[in-house]
Amino acid sequence: MTRVISEDVGRFSQHYPKLVMLVTAQAKGKGNAMAVAWHTSISFKPPLYGVSVSPKRFTYQLIVDGKEFGINFSPFEAAELIASVGGSCSQEIDKFQRFNIATSKPVKAAVPILEAAYAAYECKLVDDRGYGDHRWLVGEIVAVHLREETFTANAIVALDKVNPSLYLGDEHYLTAAKNTIRRLDREVYGKR
Ligand SMILES: Cc1cc2nc3c(=O)[nH]c(=O)nc-3n(C[C@H](O)[C@H](O)[C@H](O)COP(=O)(O)O)c2cc1C
Structure with a gap:
């Protein structure tokens, strides 16, 4: 196989597929999802989660105003x-109405939690920093919602019950293949 080395980084989607999720926010009577x-997760104690959001997104303004956001894994x-909420701007439409998105009530933060999500985090904004053309928003997770049956006793996603949404880039989506799961204990493998 020919290895190509380039200084033209381009859109650098070589690290995909990535788990794609929906960030929700609400402020001044308006809710949104993108x-x-x-x-990524950042810390256990306190439980911190980071999202990279362009300041061009309307959702960014809502997060800055409301100081809270939701992470929804559908x-x-x-x-x-x-694809629908990622291809539309809520300055023009009410995405919840247009795409018929059902929400459930949050418990600690005033953010919409998506009914379709198999897991969701309510987050309080603790940091907002600019890196290049995106903002790195850090939230402390203050409540976790989950569909119990979609997680194993060891708190991993039960792939026989739910198919996570992965994004390959260039508008391509896929899910994880359960027949590829291998349990490789780090304690055992680290000592080989
Ligand atoms: C699969 C997918 C992944 C995306 N990931 C990001 C992301 O990580 N950060 C970001 O700022 N925008 C991302 N976007 C773009 C926003 O979701 C999109 O611009 C959306 O329309 C913003 O909505 P809003 O203007 O109502 O906030 C992604 C879009 C898609 C379809």
Whole structure:
């Protein structure tokens, strides 16, 4: 295989597929949802989650105003919902109405929690920093919502019950193949 090295970084989507989720926010009586592929957990104590959001997104303004955001993991069967909220701006439409998005009540933060999500985090904004053309928003998770049956006793996603939504880039979505799961204990493998 020919290895190509380039200083032209381009859109650098070589690290995909990524789990894609929906960030929700609410402020001044307006709620919204957007698709986000750039996100990660940061810390256990306190429980911190980071999302990379362009300041051009209307959702960014809502998060800055409301100081809270929601992280919603929806199944692959709802990938069209991800493409819909990720392809529209809530300055022009009410996405909840247009795409018929059902929400459930939050407990600690005033953010919409998506009914379709198999897991969701309510977050309080603790930091907002600019890196290049995106803002790195850090939220402290103050409540977790989950569909119990979609997680194993060891708190991992039960792939026989739910298909996570992965994003490959260039508008392509996929899910994880359960027949590829291998349990490789780090304690055992680290000592080989
Ligand atoms: C699969 C997918 C992943 C996306 N990931 C991000 C992301 O990580 N950060 C970001 O700022 N925008 C991301 N977007 C773009 C926003 O979701 C999109 O611009 C959306 O329309 C913003 O809505 P708003 O203006 O109502 O906030 C993504 C879009 C798609 C379809």
